[in-house]
Amino acid sequence: MNPTLLLAIPVLPLAAALIAGLGGRVIGRAGAHTVTCLAVGISCALSVVVLKQIYWDGVPTYDAPVYTWLVSDGMHMQVGFLVDRLTALMMVVVTFVSLCVHVYTIGYMADDDGYTRFFSYISLFTFSMLMLVMSNNFMQLFFGWEAVGMVSYLLIGFWYTRPSAIVASLKAFIVNRIGDFGFVLGIAGIAYFTHSLSYRDAFAAAPQMAHALLPFTANSNVEALTLICICLFIGAMGKSAQVPLHVWLPDSMEGPTPISALIHAATMVTAGIFMVARMSPLFEYSEGALSFVLVIGATTAFFMGLLGVVNNDIKRVIAYSTLSQLGYMTVALGVSAYGAAIFHLMTHAFFKALLFLAAGSVIIGMHHEQDMRKMGGLAKYMPITAVTFWIGALALIGTPFFSGFYSKDAIIEAVGASHRFGSGYAYWCVLCGVFVTALYTFRMLFLTFHGPERFREAAHAGAAHPEPEHDEHAHGGDPHESPAVVWLPLVALAIPSVIIGALTVGPVLFGSYFGASIFVLPRNNVIGAVGAEFTGPMQTALHGLAALPFWFALAGVVTAWACFLYRPAWADAIAQRFRWLQTLLVQKYYFDWFNKNVIAALTRGIGLGLWKGGDQMLIDGVMVNGTADAVGRLGGLMRRVQSGYLYSYAFWMMIGLAVLLGWFLTRT
Numbered sequence: 314m315n316p317t318l319l320l321a322i323p324v325l326p327l328a329a330a331l332i333a334g335l336g337g338r339v340i341g342r343a344g345a346h347t348v349t350c351l352a353v354g355i356s357c358a359l360s361v362v363v364l365k366q367i368y369w370d371g372v373p374t375y376d377a378p379v380y381t382w383l384v385s386d387g388m389h390m391q392v393g394f395l396v397d398r399l400t401a402l403m404m405v406v407v408t409f410v411s412l413c414v415h416v417y418t419i420g421y422m423a424d425d426d427g428y429t430r431f432f433s434y435i436s437l438f439t440f441s442m443l444m445l446v447m448s449n450n451f452m453q454l455f456f457g458w459e460a461v462g463m464v465s466y467l468l469i470g471f472w473y474t475r476p477s478a479i480v481a482s483l484k485a486f487i488v489n490r491i492g493d494f495g496f497v498l499g500i501a502g503i504a505y506f507t508h509s510l511s512y513r514d515a516f517a518a519a520p521q522m523a524h525a526l527l528p529f530t531a532n533s534n535v536e537a538l539t540l541i542c543i544c545l546f547i548g549a550m551g552k553s554a555q556v557p558l559h560v561w562l563p564d565s566m567e568g569p570t571p572i573s574a575l576i577h578a579a580t581m582v583t584a585g586i587f588m589v590a591r592m593s594p595l596f597e598y599s600e601g602a603l604s605f606v607l608v609i610g611a612t613t614a615f616f617m618g619l620l621g622v623v624n625n626d627i628k629r630v631i632a633y634s635t636l637s638q639l640g641y642m643t644v645a646l647g648v649s650a651y652g653a654a655i656f657h658l659m660t661h662a663f664f665k666a667l668l669f670l671a672a673g674s675v676i677i678g679m680h681h682e683q684d685m686r687k688m689g690g691l692a693k694y695m696p697i698t699a700v701t702f703w704i705g706a707l708a709l710i711g712t713p714f715f716s717g718f719y720s721k722d723a724i725i726e727a728v729g730a731s732h733r734f735g736s737g738y739a740y741w742c743v744l745c746g747v748f749v750t751a752l753y754t755f756r757m758l759f760l761t762f763h764g765p766e767r768f769r770e771a772a773h774a775g776a777a778h779p780e781p782e783h784d785e786h787a788h789g790g791d792p793h794e795s796p797a798v799v800w801l802p803l804v805a806l807a808i809p810s811v812i813i814g815a816l817t818v819g820p821v822l823f824g825s826y827f828g829a830s831i832f833v834l835p836r837n838n839v840i841g842a843v844g845a846e847f848t849g850p851m852q853t854a855l856h857g858l859a860a861l862p863f864w865f866a867l868a869g870v871v872t873a874w875a876c877f878l879y880r881p882a883w884a885d886a887i888a889q890r891f892r893w894l895q896t897l898l899v900q901k902y903y904f905d906w907f908n909k910n911v912i913a914a915l916t917r918g919i920g921l922g923l924w925k926g927g928d929q930m931l932i933d934g935v936m937v938n939g940t941a942d943a944v945g946r947l948g949g950l951m952r953r954v955q956s957g958y959l960y961s962y963a964f965w966m967m968i969g970l971a972v973l974l975g976w977f978l979t980r981t
Contacts, residue, residue, distance in 0.1 A: 337429030357408035395449030492551015499544030542602035549585025570673030607647025611739035614640025621753035657720035716814030751869025
């Protein structure tokens with residue numbers, strides 16, 4: 314495989330980001346979007362070439378250094394690429410979704426003052442993600458890991474004049490730093506045992522590390538590999554927004570809609586999923602770490618989905634959907650179904666990017682109103698957006714024949730076939746999560762595109778404009794279909810949202826696509842057990858019409874229709890009947906309250922104590938000012954003794970002589 318071709322794939326978006334960011338005033342708006350779209354488009358085309366070479370042409374895996382940064386005590390820190398089938402798949406998904414977002418942005422951000430800066434950021438984001446997925450060592454992985462976090466901070470806080478955007482970007486940054494602390498500890502543990510940062514060395518040493526013990530208390534030890542894997546997964550919990558480090562992701566909706574699609578579809582939030590799949594040779598030797606992953610993922614999949622049922626912001630509902638679907642992927646990782654997790658990552662990237670961009674189209678058509686209670690009946694005014702939104706919704710809930718069905722159904726069956734600790738709890742979480750997903754998805758669909766038109770009442774009442782940078786749209790009037798530059802990416806994403814699952818489920822999930830890219834111990838091969846019953850995509854979809862998940866999804870759709878379209882009063886009655894549950898969900902399980910009033914307050918209290926008691930009282934008051942004050946007092950006393958008069962000195966000499974004489978006489 315040509316290393317120059319591989320190097321060009323991440324470097325092109327980086328070069329475009331520098332040109333648009335530093336030379337934006339010179340090349341102008343048209344130049345900024347042209348150079349970034351062209352660079353990402355070429356990267357996408359080259360990624361497809363790499364996928365063709367490595368899968369269809371049989372080119373061997375590329376694993377080699379590109380540049381050595383430094384060597385310290387025999388440990389090489391270098392830039393290097395590991396391009397196998399897992400990497401090639403991720404490269405195509407990342408660049409294709411990023412290209413769609415770039416094109417969509419031309420229309421969405423057309424009148425924003427930060428147009429060239431925005432294109433620079435999203436192109437830099439693409440570069441960071443590519444460096445992450447193409448890395449062959451932990452140093453480069455950490456570089457890409459931190460780079461996507463940094464750029465996401467810039468993108469979430471893109472509208473820096475809005476206090477809510479600044480708070481959201483800081484929240485994302487701080488929560489990710491918490492996860493990254495665990496991630497660094499995991500990398501440090503690997504470096505400690507292998508004296509290397511290379512994937513190859515770490516994977517080769519996994520069986521030996523599985524038997525190593527580390528002292529935990531005076532009388533107990535902990536398995537070193539389990540501790541390392543849990544630390545690595547804590548990093549994934551931050552990036553992929555797993556409970557309790559999920560709180561930053563819904564607030565990231567403060568950024569422009571294209572960022573919601575880019576962060577939540579195929580890039581930043583899936584970095585943790587990709588990392589655990591890449592580290593499968595380590596995780597496979599730790600049952601404890603996999604059970605931990607399984608329980609966290611199951612909790613996220615079900616309980617975060619419930620929050621979408623009570624939210625009224627169209628973007629935040631999709632954000633909670635992302636949380637839930639990331640939980641499904643994490644559950645798959647926890648039962649060693651790494652291939653199913655990556656397969657769902659791929660299908661989810663298409664239909665979730667579609668839903669976010671379609672939501673952005675709705676926001677444009679509604680003159681930047683985001684409250685679904687002020688919409689309704691938009692299918693008549695925005696037919697292309699409505700159809701593509703329907704496609705994304707059907708894929709999301711796992712409707713047979715749509716892409717989401719093949720990946721989600723495989724995860725549920727894999728969990729059912731697993732005997733790992735926590736798999737029973739996880740199975741009911743993901744199964745009930747199907748009902749919840751269908752409920753909030755079709756609630757969103759019915760409130761937005763069907764039912765009575767409520768936007769006229771909202772216009773008379775004075776609708777809010779959550780994205781004030783687009784004031785040129787905030788003039789009211791009937792909704793309208795978005796321009797072609799906005800809806801064309803929707804169509805481009807709708808096509809794979811329908812067919813990509815059926816086309817790839819055989820080779821990617823149940824075939825030998827991943828090969829040696831993913832390592833699974835024979836005793837943990839639940840995908841093999843599920844795949845033994847696979848007879849083809851058509852037969853699988855037909856069988857899915859009679860399976861339990863389909864009926865759970867259908868029940869969710871019917872419930873949404875009954876409560877939000879047929880008899881809206883029923884929803885109000887249920888909310889009144891279960892007021893305690895609605896309050897719990899509206900307050901988001903009080904995670905934000907706890908973080909603000911307990912964690913943050915405790916941290917501020919500790920800081921205040923160290924400041925007042927440690928710095929001001931002990932260091933300044935006692936050690937610095939106290940010492941100076943003591944010296945001053947001693948000096949004042951000495952000044953009284955040193956009067957300068959001869960008779961005074963003679964007097965004190967006589968007193969001293971008398972004291973000395975008395976002491977001498979008492980001694981003798």
